[in-house]
Amino acid sequence: MIEVEQLSKRFGERLAVDALSFTVGPGEVLGFLGPNGAGKSTTMKMITGFIRPSAGTARINGYDIQAAPLAAKREMGYLPEGAPGYGDMSVRQFLDFIADIRAMSGAWRKERMDEVIQEIHLEQVLDQKIDTLSKGFRRRVGVAQAILHDPRVLIMDEPTDGLDPNQKHEVRNLIHGMAKDKIIVISTHILEEVEAVCSRAIVIARGHLLADGTPEELMARSRYHGAVTLDLDNAREAADLLGQLPEVAAVEDGDTDTEITVLPREGQALMAAIGRVIDQQRWTVRELYQQKGRLDEVFRDITGGAAA
Numbered sequence: 309m310i311e312v313e314q315l316s317k318r319f320g321e322r323l324a325v326d327a328l329s330f331t332v333g334p335g336e337v338l339g340f341l342g343p344n345g346a347g348k349s350t351t352m353k354m355i356t357g358f359i360r361p362s363a364g365t366a367r368i369n370g371y372d373i374q375a376a377p378l379a380a381k382r383e384m385g386y387l388p389e390g391a392p393g394y395g396d397m398s399v400r401q402f403l404d405f406i407a408d409i410r411a412m413s414g415a416w417r418k419e420r421m422d423e424v425i426q427e428i429h430l431e432q433v434l435d436q437k438i439d440t441l442s443k444g445f446r447r448r449v450g451v452a453q454a455i456l457h458d459p460r461v462l463i464m465d466e467p468t469d470g471l472d473p474n475q476k477h478e479v480r481n482l483i484h485g486m487a488k489d490k491i492i493v494i495s496t497h498i499l500e501e502v503e504a505v506c507s508r509a510i511v512i513a514r515g516h517l518l519a520d521g522t523p524e525e526l527m528a529r530s531r532y533h534g535a536v537t538l539d540l541d542n543a544r545e546a547a548d549l550l551g552q553l554p555e556v557a558a559v560e561d562g563d564t565d566t567e568i569t570v571l572p573r574e575g576q577a578l579m580a581a582i583g584r585v586i587d588q589q590r591w592t593v594r595e596l597y598q599q600k601g602r603l604d605e606v607f608r609d610i611t612g613g614a615a616a
């Protein structure tokens with residue numbers, strides 16, 4: 309369990325994190341969303357004991373990060389923003405160093421080393437100096453050091469940032485696979501990632517918590533939630549006619565001349581009503597689908613389109 313209690317951080321005049329409170333339980337993958345400068349990294353740095361809070365605290369599996377920092381840190385793996393590592397060390401030396409400071413030993417140490425190197429596909433760069441790695445590989449080494457001691461709590465600041473599409477996919481799979489018995493918090497700017505791996509999302513801006521819910525709950529706040537998109541030849545005529553249905557709030561033009569999107573009034577279902585009109589008018593519809601909602605639109609809405 310992660311318990312974040314009234315966590316605040318002040319940098320001079322600027323209140324970067326403002327009395328943030330939330331808890332995360334086992335099996336949850338929490339996505340941290342927010343515009344640049346929202347306070348995501350600062351919050352993660354406080355939870356992991358990297359910087360001191362100005363007020364409030366966090367407890368990791370019962371251990372207060374300020375009163376019992378060592379015990380709390382033992383519970384956690386942390387992938388910081390960017391890709392910190394010791395540039396002079398080879399990947400192998402660096403992971404060995406991490407295993408040392410995590411006091412890993414014996415067969416388990418070797419087993420974890422082998423597993424992680426294989427999972428993150430580091431074989432080909434094991435003897436390369438970290439300084440000479442490409443950005444993506446440096447990031448992968450960061451992920452490797454975070455999960456090496458198989459922690460019960462994982463805090464990862466933009467884990468897929470800078471990775472190629474294959475690796476993004478693999479790291480998401482890895483997170484997915486670890487989710488069952490761990491508590492995972494990730495920050496990301498990639499909204500599809502939230503849909504793909506997170507069971508819950510928190511949106512923050514200017515250090516404030518603005519929304520907290522499952523990706524589906526957030527998506528339900530979109531004006532496109534339950535909207536129906538059609539592709540047909542007489543799109544203009546269809547738009548006029550469908551716009552008159554009592555269930556319909558608005559009709560928007562699509563990307564092409566033959567595409568329209570019909571938006572529902574709050575709480576109204578559209579598919580059946582639209583289906584009836586299609587039947588009556590004998591339209592030939594090439595495509596017809598209902599939308600779940602658009603997370604990017606909800607995100608803009610919640611955060612007011614604002615940076616810090």
Ligand SMILES: Nc1ncnc2c1ncn2[C@@H]1O[C@H](COP(=O)(O)OP(=O)(O)OP(=O)(O)O)[C@@H](O)[C@H]1O
Pocket residue numbers: 319322324342343344345346347348349350351616
């Ligand atoms: N050491 C510091 N000294 C002064 N201000 C800081 C420091 N660290 C962060 N800040 C400020 O705190 C605010 C929050 O920064 P933070 O890095 O937590 O944002 P973020 O949500 O992680 O943004 P991004 O999406 O760009 O990574 C910003 O205004 C930032 O400039």
Ligand SMILES: [Mg+2]
Pocket residue numbers: 348349350389465
């Ligand atoms: Mg950040």
